[in-house]
Amino acid sequence: MTNLRAIFHSIGALTAKFLHIGVRPEMSFFEKQKIHLLNIMILPSVLPITFFALLNLAERPGLSILNMANVICYLAVIILNLKGRYLQWRLIFIATSAVIFFLEALFFHNGMEFALLLTVICSLVLVDKGWQYLLILLGVTAAFCYLQYRENMQVHKDKAMVLRVVSTIANCLLLLTAGLYYFRGIYLKYHKQVEAHKKLLEQQQVLLLVQKQELEQNNKDLKLLSESRQKILFTLAHDLRNPLSGIEALTNTMLEGGVADEQERNDLLSVIASTANRSLKQMQELLNAHQYAEPKRVAEKAAVDVGELLQLVVVPLQHKAAEKAITIRYQLPQAGTGVYANKWQLIRVMENLLSNAIKFSFPGGMVVVGAEQTPGWITLSVTDKGIGIPAEKQPYIFDNVHRVQQTGTGGEQSFGLGLAICRQIVEAHGGSIAFRSLAEEGTVFWVKLPDAANVAD
Structure with missing residues (x-):
């Protein structure tokens, strides 16, 4: 039983393949139906007609020639379906096969007049204009009725009766084909x-797809905007923490009575004011220019004195370092040494590096800030x-995606953004940043920037 089902399944699959010969996915539904119907009528006839052509070749060569001509017409229709070109010629080949059927029935009396009816069905599929179908219908009906009249007259010899039979057949054919039409x-x-x-559904699907893509893009834009705002917020928090920590340390020193005289008090207040003013400028610059989101945009680059820059960075953080009994020693370069940079952005870099050195140094330790001049370059360093x-x-410390975070020796928390910001700023200045670090032994960072003396105005 199973084998029998498999056989019927194979036959069905093979039949479906034959019915789809010449059918392509891009065709319209009606064109596909045309080819299906033509395959149903033509393919089963090709082999039998070829067999009869070979069978009649010796005794009735004329009939054999007509049979082969019919096979050629059918094969031509199949080839046109496969090629998908000159499809209007299919009707001509079908009409030619009808003429061949008529000639076979007329001269060889082999009953092929009934095959003329196939022409009517094929024409019903192939013809698009009503008058063309009507012309074929009348021609096929007239040919079929003539053949029936001729055959019946040879048998019955009663002309009136034969005419009644033929007219009845003609009426039936006309009514049947008219109904089919x-x-x-x-x-x-x-x-x-x-x-x-x-087509309307396809257009709506395309529209929905476009709307979906627009929504996805809007979601991406909103996500990027949210991430950008979050990064700016984190950057502000990170950059403000260092100067605020210095201000806090200076204020605590003053409140705890660690000021010797009025002059020292005024000096501390001056440092507090300078640090606060610098922080406000950095914050405004970050908000206006979106430096974190667009690190390559560097505003107001000019020659910056390295000694002055290091003092602006070290002095506010000395009191913060003193809370852990850490000494900051900085080696000022020779007078006139300068880098070509944006002053406030470079202060951000050195504050980040120095603040990290204090954070990760052991209490009672030392941090060294220095500068070295080489041909065309100034190298700033922070060592702890x-x-x-x-x-x-270590491979990820400059990566703002992984955001490497590490707790300081005094329990200080980390954002994991500082070194990524440093690299973006330094590279935007045409410089480079590097480091060397060993666990429990310390870290040194180098910032290499163009020498202001070698930068053209």
């Missing part, structure tokens, strides 16, 4: 509506003897 019109109208609805950077974290 009417239902064909309904069928075509229905499928035109189906095709129109299908603290806990160092774990080897597994």
